[in-house]
Amino acid sequence: AQKVTQAQTEISVVEKEDVTLDCVYETRDTTYYLFWYKQPPSGELVFLIRRNSFDEQNEISGRYSWNFQKSTSSFNFTITASQVVDSAVYFCAPSGRAIAGGATNKLIFGTGTLLAVQP
Amino acid sequence: DSGVTQTPKHLITATGQRVTLRCSPRSGDLSVYWYQQSLDQGLQFLIQYYNGEERAKGNILERFSAQQFPDLHSELNLSSLELGDSALYFCASSVRGSGAGELFFGEGSRLTVL
Numbered sequence: 001a002q003k004v005t006q007a008q009t010e011i012s013v014v015e016k017e018d019v020t021l022d023c024v025y026e027t028r029d030t031t032y033y034l035f036w037y038k039q040p041p042s043g044e045l046v047f048l049i050r051r052n053s054f055d056e057q058n059e060i061s062g063r064y065s066w067n068f069q070k071s072t073s074s075f076n077f078t079i080t081a082s083q084v085v086d087s088a089v090y091f092c093a094p095s096g097r098a099i100a101g102g103a104t105n106k107l108i109f110g111t112g113t114l115l116a117v118q119p
Numbered sequence: 120d121s122g123v124t125q126t127p128k129h130l131i132t133a134t135g136q137r138v139t140l141r142c143s144p145r146s147g148d149l150s151v152y153w154y155q156q157s158l159d160q161g162l163q164f165l166i167q168y169y170n171g172e173e174r175a176k177g178n179i180l181e182r183f184s185a186q187q188f189p190d191l192h193s194e195l196n197l198s199s200l201e202l203g204d205s206a207l208y209f210c211a212s213s214v215r216g217s218g219a220g221e222l223f224f225g226e227g228s229r230l231t232v233l
Contacts, residue, residue: 035221044121045209045224091162103217104175106152109162 002027002094004110012116013082020078021113023092027073029053033095034068034075035107040088048090051075082117089114122146125210125225133233137198140228144191144212150174151193152213152222153185157206168193169216197230205232 003026013019025034036048049061051068058067067076075094079086093107122145132138144151153165164177168187179185182200187193197204207229211222 037224043207044226045211046121047221047223050221104167105150105213105215105217105220105222106164106167106175106177107222108164109154111161 002029002032002108004092004094004108006090006092006110006113008113009111010114010116012118014118015084016081018078018080019082019115019117020076021090021092021115023075023077023110025073025075025092025094027094033105035093035095036066036075036077037091037093037107037109038088039091039112040085045091049077079115082115084117084119087115087117121223121225123210123212123223123225125208125228127228128226129229129231131231131233132200134200134202136200136232137196138200138230140195140197140208140210140230142193142195142210142212142225144193144210145223148212148214148223149191150213150216151187151191152211153179153193153195154209154211154224155206156209156227157203160206162209165195167216174216200232202232205230 005024032053034051038046063080065078089112091112092110095105124143126141150169152167156162165179167175185195207227209227211224213220
């Protein structure tokens with residue numbers, strides 16, 4: 001079964017600092033997808049990025065970048081030049097298989113990391 | 120706006136009661152997912168439907184049931200409510216039920232059981 005560990009419960013930074021959110025996952029699947037979602041104080045869950053397990057090329061999208069290392073089962077997410085609006089809970093989530101063994105893209109969420117960006 | 124609509128946004132009820140939460144997926148999405156978010160359990164996957172059929176099941180209580188209708192909207196029924204059922208219930212939708220493709224979440228239905 002999938003399992004996600006987000007060891008950082010809370011992080012506080014000052015605006016314009018870079019911040020990296022850690023994620024370690026466990027899965028028995030050979031191919032899978034990894035996601036990061038954001039939950040701002042308003043409560044909705046917002047999709048940020050997706051990574052497939054068979055492409056370890058790291059990418060940058062605007063102020064977001066991610067470092068995927070299959071060998072260590074880590075999928076870390078970095079925000080460059082953080083802003084107050086980045087304050088939110090960030091969730092790492094691998095996709096999961098159905099219990100019966102069928103294909104599914106349901107997400108298994110970690111416990112989340114609360115990021116507070118101070119002005 | 121994700122395009123996923125959930126109603127009601129807030130619901131207050133008493134223990135022992137039954138409630139129904141409704142979800143309309145994004146246009147064109149065939150798969151619907153239900154999640155429960157509480158302080159002690161975090162974000163828990165409950166159940167997934169794809170084109171009207173159950174695709175995956177999480178730790179959904181027997182007191183809870185769900186279905187997806189031919190028009191693809193979904194309902195989550197919670198019965199014999201207990202205080203511990205108080206939570207934020209999210210619905211999400213996706214084009215496909217497997218493989219790549221992010222889930223788009225609604226704003227949630229906040230249930231308070233008194």
